[in-house]
Amino acid sequence: MSSLVLTHLALDYDRTITTANGPIDPYLRMRPVDPLVIPVLEKARERRIKLVLTSNTTGDHDRRWVLEETGVLHLFDQVFESWKIGLGKPNPEFYRRVIAATRAKPEQIMFIGDNLVDDVIAPVQHGTQAALVRHPDLPEERRTMLPPAMAKTASVRVIEHLSDLIPLLGL
Numbered sequence: 274m275s276s277l278v279l280t281h282l283a284l285d286y287d288r289t290i291t292t293a294n295g296p297i298d299p300y301l302r303m304r305p306v307d308p309l310v311i312p313v314l315e316k317a318r319e320r321r322i323k324l325v326l327t328s329n330t331t332g333d334h335d336r337r338w339v340l341e342e343t344g345v346l347h348l349f350d351q352v353f354e355s356w357k358i359g360l361g362k363p364n365p366e367f368y369r370r371v372i373a374a375t376r377a378k379p380e381q382i383m384f385i386g387d388n389l390v391d392d393v394i395a396p397v398q399h400g401t402q403a404a405l406v407r408h409p410d411l412p413e414e415r416r417t418m419l420p421p422a423m424a425k426t427a428s429v430r431v432i433e434h435l436s437d438l439i440p441l442l443g444l
Contacts, residue, residue, distance in 0.1 A: 279402070279442060280377045281350075282317055285386030286328040286336050290314075290435060293387075293408035303334055306343040310435045314348045316444040323350040327371055327384065329361040329391065330354045351375070362391035368399045380428075385435070389419070397428060404430040404438070 284290055291304035298305045314324060326349050328336045336354050340346035353371055355361025362368075372379050379400030386392025386406060393403040405419060423429050430441060438444060 278381060279322060279383055280381040281323045281325055281375050281383070282438075283325045283327045283371055283375075283382055283384045283396070283401070284435075285384075285388065285392050286326060286330075286339075288387040288408065289385055289392075289406050290326075301339050301342060303339060306340070306345055307435075311345060313435050313438055313444065314345060316439060317442075318348055320442075320444055322442075322444075323375065324348055325350060325371060325375060325382075326352040326354075327362065327367075327386075328352075328354055330356045332356050362388070363395035365395070365399070368396050368401070372399060372401070385432075385438075393419070393429060394423070397423070397426075402428045402430075404432050404441075406435070407431055407433055409433050 287304060290306050290310045292307045295304050297303060317324060326336055326340065330336055337346065337352045340349060340352070351374055358370065360367050372382060375382060380402065383402040383404060384392050384396035385404040387408065389405060393405045397403050419429060419431060432438065432441070
């Protein structure tokens with residue numbers, strides 16, 4: 274990890290703070306927040322790590338509403354939804370806006386998600402840290418691998434579930 278203190282986790286929604294292939298909740302019209310993720314979010318907050326949701330969405334998938342309905346919105350300091358700000362990942366401006374809004378150094382932010390380009394390669398190009406979520410319950414062809422050069426960098430990690438951050442970050 275970077276020698277700087279990690280101050281922010283920028284989390285994707287689907288398959289990052291939800292289950293990888295759990296059922297769509299008919300009321301929410303999307304997967305709900307994984308109950309096993311909530312203690313990780315709470316531990317991060319206890320350590321004064323700020324949480325930011327960064328999600329590519331459409332207007333009919335309001336992540337802020339779902340976070341509120343599942344009782345975790347209060348844990349998030351900021352929510353960036355592509356449909357609300359008019360651009361999404363991997364647009365470079367998306368990452369610039371997130372980084373600027375946090376008022377943190379890029380190295381103090383870790384983007385986390387299951388999409389290699391959107392959640393790892395693009396944010397790392399902006400100087401952040403990243404963690405790729407590779408779910409063991411997904412078929413191998415859907416489990417993204419890091420490019421060899423990126424796998425050797427200290428700013429990128431591979432995890433199978435968000436709970437893997439607890440020992441990795443000392444939460």
